[in-house]
Every structure is written in structure tokens, then in C-alpha cells.
Amino acid sequence: MKIEIDESRCKGCNLCTVGCPYKIFQAGKKPNRKGVLVPLLDRPERCTNCRLRHLYGRVLCGVCQMTCPDQAIRFRDEKPGETVKVAIEY
Amino acid sequence: MSYDEWLRQDRLPHIYCAGCGNGTIINCTLEAIDGMGWKKDETIFVSGIGCSSRAPGYIVTDSLHTTHGRALPFATGVKMARPGFHVVVFTGDGDLAAIGGNHFIHACRRNIDITVVCMNNQIYGMTGGQGSPTTPMGALSTTTPFGSAEPAFDLCELAIAAGANYVARWTSYHVKELTKAVKVGMETPGLSFIEAMVQCPTNYGRRNKFRQVLDQVEYFRSHSMMRLKYLQHEERGEPVPDATIVVGEFVNRKRPVMGLPK
Ligand SMILES: Cc1ncc(C[n+]2csc(CCOP(=O)(O)OP(=O)(O)O)c2C)c(N)n1
Ligand code: SF4
Ligand code: SF4
Numbered sequence A: 001m002k003i004e005i006d007e008s009r010c011k012g013c014n015l016c017t018v019g020c021p022y023k024i025f026q027a028g029k030k031p032n033r034k035g036v037l038v039p040l041l042d043r044p045e046r047c048t049n050c051r052l053r054h055l056y057g058r059v060l061c062g063v064c065q066m067t068c069p070d071q072a073i074r075f076r077d078e079k080p081g082e083t084v085k086v087a088i089e090y
Numbered sequence B: 001m002s003y004d005e006w007l008r009q010d011r012l013p014h015i016y017c018a019g020c021g022n023g024t025i026i027n028c029t030l031e032a033i034d035g036m037g038w039k040k041d042e043t044i045f046v047s048g049i050g051c052s053s054r055a056p057g058y059i060v061t062d063s064l065h066t067t068h069g070r071a072l073p074f075a076t077g078v079k080m081a082r083p084g085f086h087v088v089v090f091t092g093d094g095d096l097a098a099i100g101g102n103h104f105i106h107a108c109r110r111n112i113d114i115t116v117v118c119m120n121n122q123i124y125g126m127t128g129g130q131g132s133p134t135t136p137m138g139a140l141s142t143t144t145p146f147g148s149a150e151p152a153f154d155l156c157e158l159a160i161a162a163g164a165n166y167v168a169r170w171t172s173y174h175v176k177e178l179t180k181a182v183k184v185g186m187e188t189p190g191l192s193f194i195e196a197m198v199q200c201p202t203n204y205g206r207r208n209k210f211r212q213v214l215d216q217v218e219y220f221r222s223h224s225m226m227r228l229k230y231l232q233h234e235e236r237g238e239p240v241p242d243a244t245i246v247v248g249e250f251v252n253r254k255r256p257v258m259g260l261p262k
């Protein structure tokens, strides 16, 4: 499972940059077509929900998705054959 | 997560300003509803007028976007006519406590079986930032340019005094807790009142030293105190810091209820 930010919805408020325990969302620097600074994802494979959702069969954490006032953050399953990056726990 | 299923995808993105807390509260409410397993054609959203009151327009179920302050009378009508329906009200601090203040206390007194979610941004957001009954003392708004000189309403205490069966307060920072509270409210027969403190960066934040959206959310985090802790402080006669936001469940009781299905 992986995180995606829907650029057609994100308004660049940066609320997602505070809630995540892994600080996966980093404030964006380059404006997109609409002039919005969409946050960048820093090693999103570390996300608890992306790693463990299927193992536990329920949403884990999910704080970024609940917080995003513009419903721009989504979790989606990889397509068949899509490479999956695995986080190494330290 | 499944709040997405309840949203009218063709209407998004919504009109709220960047970083407006209302969107977060919609997420939490819909998530709670999804957990209830309610059917979409048996759930009705009702609202008055204001930024907060635009919320039902983004939701797939039937809804009533009524006149300013009158969401609760309309919701009462729906519930009395169709007690089997689940009625959820989205309202703002101005809508609920200023023009709709009278309806608020009487809906609580009647303890009608609906869930009321108030997005309290402490300001009239939609009309450009006039002071509301919940604007804190000293806060700047277009109608209080030297700082509000009036004490603010505590909406939760008001709901308790008037008779609501379930009362809780959280903020847009506390998404998990808020979702839980809305769900418990929906499970509780009678009027459930959930106050969600939200940031209005455009009309409250920028006039009141919250230059970034994040600043006000951080303020909610750092100034919140659990209700139990607050009561302990009160019992021991210890002062609590000014501007503390008391959060948590305030009341969960079983007064007689109106509007239950027979
Ligand atoms: C009868 C009536 N009086 C006044 C207005 C103007 N008006 C529209 S929204 C609003 C205040 C909304 O404040 P609130 O309920 O706090 O909503 P917010 O926009 O802050 O979410 C007012 C006074 C109106 N639409 N109708
Ligand atoms: S919280 Fe949502 S709208 Fe705000 S910056 Fe993050 S993804 Fe964009
Ligand atoms: S679900 Fe939690 S851990 Fe994963 S990105 Fe969102 S906030 Fe971070």
C-alpha cells in the first residue's frame, strides 16, 4: 500500500507536515500548475498504515488522511507488478 | 478509510480556504458515521448558513441547507416526522449560538435524538470576520478592532445546562478523539452535542497572531487540557492557565428523549 497526494485537491496548507510521526510529509518548494506548493513525500515506505494495514486488516494511524482538510491524501494498493519499496526498521 | 464514500467527488475540492479546519471535521464526522453502518438513504444532514454550514453540500446523502440559525428547528421537524432517520446537524458558532441561540437551548431541553456537530472557529467566517458569541475576550475581529470586551459563551456548558444527553469538545488537532466522540454521540439516544474547535486562518488566524495555519493548530494542541485533569485542578483550587481549552467528554447521561423510533 502507498500514500498519494491528489494534486487536483491539495491546497498546500501543510497541515499534513505536523501530524505524521515519521515526518513523511515535507513542505513543498516548487509551485505546481495551480500555484500550489504540494508537500513532498520523504521515504513514504516508512508509513505504518502502508506497511501493516493488510496484516492487521484495519486502518493503522491514518492521521494524515483524517487531518487533510481537502481530502487530498489517499492510500492505494500497488498495481500488480508494481515495485514495492520496503522500509528497514532501525 | 471510507469517509470518501460519503463525499460527492464531483463537488470537490470544496470552497474552503487553504487550511480551513472545517474539512477536517467533515472527515471525522463521516468516518464516525461510516463506523455506525448507517444507510445513506436513511441519513440526513441539516445545516444553517455559514462556511461550516456548507458541509452537507459535499455529502452524498439528502440534506437541508436552511436559513441562518434555523438548522435545529428543521432537524427537529425531520426527526419528529421520520424518527427512523439518522439526523446530523453541521453548524457554526454564529449559526448555533448567536442567531440560533434560542433554538440551541430548546433542542437540548427537548433532548431530541439528533447529533449536532458545531465547528467553532470563534468568528463569523463567511461574512468576513465579525465577532461571534464565542470570540474570546481580547481577540480581534472586524467588529472588535480593539479586542473583544465581552466574555464568550462556553457552548458545552450551555448544552449541559440545557439538557443534552451527550456533550464533548475536541479540536481539529485531535482527529482520532473527535471521531470517537462523534461516534459515541451518535450511539447515545438524545441530543448529542460535539463542539469541534477549528482554525479559520483567513478571518480569525491572521488577525490574531496565527500567521500560519499550523500556528493555530499547534495552539490547540498546546492549550488543550483533558476535562478530568481540569476538574482535579478545580477541586484542589489550583489555577489553570488562561485560554485553556478543556477537551474530552463532558456528559453522557440518560435524560428522557424525544424523537426515538417507536
Ligand atoms: C438572517 C440572516 N442574518 C445574517 C446573515 C449573514 N450571515 C451569513 S453567515 C453569517 C455568520 C456565520 O457564522 P458561523 O455560523 O460562525 O459560520 P462560519 O462561517 O464561521 O463557519 C452571517 C451573520 C444571513 N445569511 N441571514
Ligand atoms: S494537508 Fe492536504 S491539502 Fe494540506 S498540504 Fe497536506 S495534502 Fe495538501
Ligand atoms: S498514516 Fe500515519 S504514519 Fe502513515 S503517513 Fe499518515 S500520518 Fe504518517
Ligand code: SF4
Pocket: B015, B016, B017, B019, B020, B021, B022, B051, B052, B121, B125, B126, B199, B200, B201, B202, B203, B204
Ligand atoms: S473564511 Fe474561515 S471558516 Fe470560512 S472557509 Fe475560509 S478559513 Fe474556513
Ligand SMILES: [Mg+2]
Pocket: B050, B092, B093, B094, B119, B120, B121, B122, B123, B124, B125, B132
Ligand atoms: Mg464561525
